[in-house]
Amino acid sequence: MSTAYERLVALGRELRLVGDAASLLGWDQEVLLPKRGVAYRAEQMSWFSGYLHERFTAAEVGEWIAEAEAASRSATDPVAAANLRVWRHAYDRATRLPKPLVQEFAEARVLAKSAWAEAREKSDFARFAPHLEKLVALSRERAERWGYEDHLYDALIDGFERGATARGLVATLGSLRESLVPVVEAATAREPFDRSKLAGHYPIERQQAFNREVAESIGFDFKAGRIDTAVHPFCSGMAPYDTRLTTRYDEGDFLSSLFGVLHETGHGLYEQGLPKDWRGQPVGSASSLGVHESQSRLWENHVGRSRGFWEKWLPRAIHHFPHLAGLTPDDLHAAVNQAERSHIRVEADEVTYDLHILLRFEMEMAIFSGELAVADIPGEWNRRFESYFGRPVRNDAEGCLQDIHWSMGIFGYFPTYSLGNLNAAHLARAAKRDVAVAAAFENADYGPLLDWMRKHIHEAGSLYLPDELVARAAGEPVTSDALVEHLRERYLGAH
């Protein structure tokens, strides 16, 4: 006779198997699915979400959780305690939603994602607006049912980042902005790098070969993962040994796909480094999105935009793109650290990136507080963008349609990107206190850095809440100090 806890472990493992199949269906929609297959895929996703919800919200599951909580084991076994913490949180949230709402939301997301891709391609917000209306309404209903103390938006954030709140984020992002504004001013006033030095044709196959070489070198295991092409770069860890990255290609700019791959490889390394012994248990999953994003930003920014990186990789870039011969590591270092008031978040430099997040966070707060109607999103976006970045938005494709997130019904997710930036800088600073890691940044041989992350972050899975995990790893609680210090140093050459 198995214990309640063992039954929970077995159920979790089974539902994870099924959920991972749904992840493949979701991945496939973005990478491969023929256009006319979307409606049926929506029905399939609805089925999966309904099935998973029904199994997990069964009354007996609630009894098992209560029984396991009452047993002494969770008091002495940190793994069991962490699993129960996640199950309790997930169960309480899930049981507040009726199955039809869960299914309606799952179906609406698939249709919205497809409509968004078309709307973005044609820069036509009107095509997407009814889908977004629906997702906002359904998200509002979900948040109301989940409940909140302060702000409805808290109930949404809570699904992505345990412990984060709207109030806390307003303070964190607001003060970050204040620290960053002078750095942005100074950085964007510097003489710009002459981008014509990089002009040329970069065939997709050679970009793929170069990106793969870089990803493999920093530790991505291609026997347990892939890189494919999608409109929106993302990483899907859809099985213990199946982590898939996507990127997109610009034949006039190899840096775009490279930095996409560096970013997603950071996510992928985290997924590949999660503890396999706990697979199928909550504790075997990533701690939070803000921690996940710390790993992607670490490899994208702290590694990929460092001078050491280009010392090593420029010769290989020249091998794949011979017209780069004659450029120096300093050229590339300058090119990838050029501060610009870009329209596109995923292509933004490090110093302006968090302004993009702040914009989205404020938009979402306005939408869910009821101040901003969906129809008014483009106008409001453009107004705010111009006020933050000092340049106009020319069309919705480079404005409010640029990101996939809203089409997937994920609201409250964007702020985790800034948390990721804070975490990344905080962890990088702490890791560099280890001389081997510091040396790794110099000689661009990143084994010790990956080992440090494996040991302090990846292998801990969800054993701790995100803030605690990062604080334990770094030896001190996260603040914005490390990020501001890092950006000042990188952009102003100052400490």
Next chain:
Amino acid sequence: MSTAYERLVALGRELRLVGDAASLLGWDQEVLLPKRGVAYRAEQMSWFSGYLHERFTAAEVGEWIAEAEAASRSATDPVAAANLRVWRHAYDRATRLPKPLVQEFAEARVLAKSAWAEAREKSDFARFAPHLEKLVALSRERAERWGYEDHLYDALIDGFERGATARGLVATLGSLRESLVPVVEAATAREPFDRSKLAGHYPIERQQAFNREVAESIGFDFKAGRIDTAVHPFCSGMAPYDTRLTTRYDEGDFLSSLFGVLHETGHGLYEQGLPKDWRGQPVGSASSLGVHESQSRLWENHVGRSRGFWEKWLPRAIHHFPHLAGLTPDDLHAAVNQAERSHIRVEADEVTYDLHILLRFEMEMAIFSGELAVADIPGEWNRRFESYFGRPVRNDAEGCLQDIHWSMGIFGYFPTYSLGNLNAAHLARAAKRDVAVAAAFENADYGPLLDWMRKHIHEAGSLYLPDELVARAAGEPVTSDALVEHLRERYLGAH
């Protein structure tokens, strides 16, 4: 309150949605799945097969079927009658298998398919042998449980081709062989086409562009389908508007991928032409594998190997592969009708193809009658091949490891390829009695041919048993006459 029949329709639709998700997982294994992801995928497939089996074999489903059979409706409604025929057959078979056996088989298949791909690559039968042992043992157990009158193998065939039996196939294939032997002798004695005329480099991207152009021209809807690359060419109709073909490329021979695509496009056109109003119902599915294969062989052989086809497509081939300039349609017509005693079934010419099938059919009969042990398969294969084809097998990759089927645990499937050849010739002869179809073959504008197949085969779904469907379409029951006549005409220029 819904009727028993309505409940069956709803259940069928739901299980089809779920089964189609499993199809995507299976497709993904062959096209994309990272190597280290195989074991988990096996667990997933085991889950899906167990879930589908459990739902479908529930006692209440049996009650619904009995109740619906007893209701008068099935007597007057041919759609309901056909659905009930398939449900009854499937239910009686499924309930004879315990769930653990179903799951064990599903898991073993995934692992075997992966082991086979490696074994074939290294031409090392020993790597595959233990997996094959297991699949043969499980298949024997399944067949024993399903039951049979005459030969255990009948129980296996019955899963692929209703109405076919070992005894009937021995007679059909034996007499076909007798008719074909003199044609093979004469055809292989002809002066061979000088293949050096086709020598050259065929870049994969250009082959892809050419194949796509051909597939689109004959009617494949790329908004509801794709072509990808896989070791083994196949077609997966995994949703009403999602039909995926695969092919493989040889940069020294564009005909290999082209004929793979023509073949799979034939399957794909059938899938895309199935009646969407009946989706999720058995009647909305393909009638049988022997009928499916009639469609692939029609486009591959009757169309692709005709002179009219090359009259139209050689100029486009030259466009994509300029070194072909100077060749004539007669050259291509001769090249694709060159009879050879090839080792590889899927690359075999039309006239020797059925000998490959006969070989496999006899091997399977010997395996399941207990005469042939798995360990002895390579030796027996090589002995038989040399006796049929007059040349030795040099290694297992070009011998008993060449086909994927056994690694998927599908035994009793190969004979349906010969049934497909018989059906294809029978249907082509009948269709050509329509002057528009006959003209289509001349001017290589195949709309009328596709329309004929849509009307007589595709749109009927599983309304009739395979033999009846083909007989109704052609106006007379299928025999080997049309195929023998077609091959005599093509290879001997005789009627």
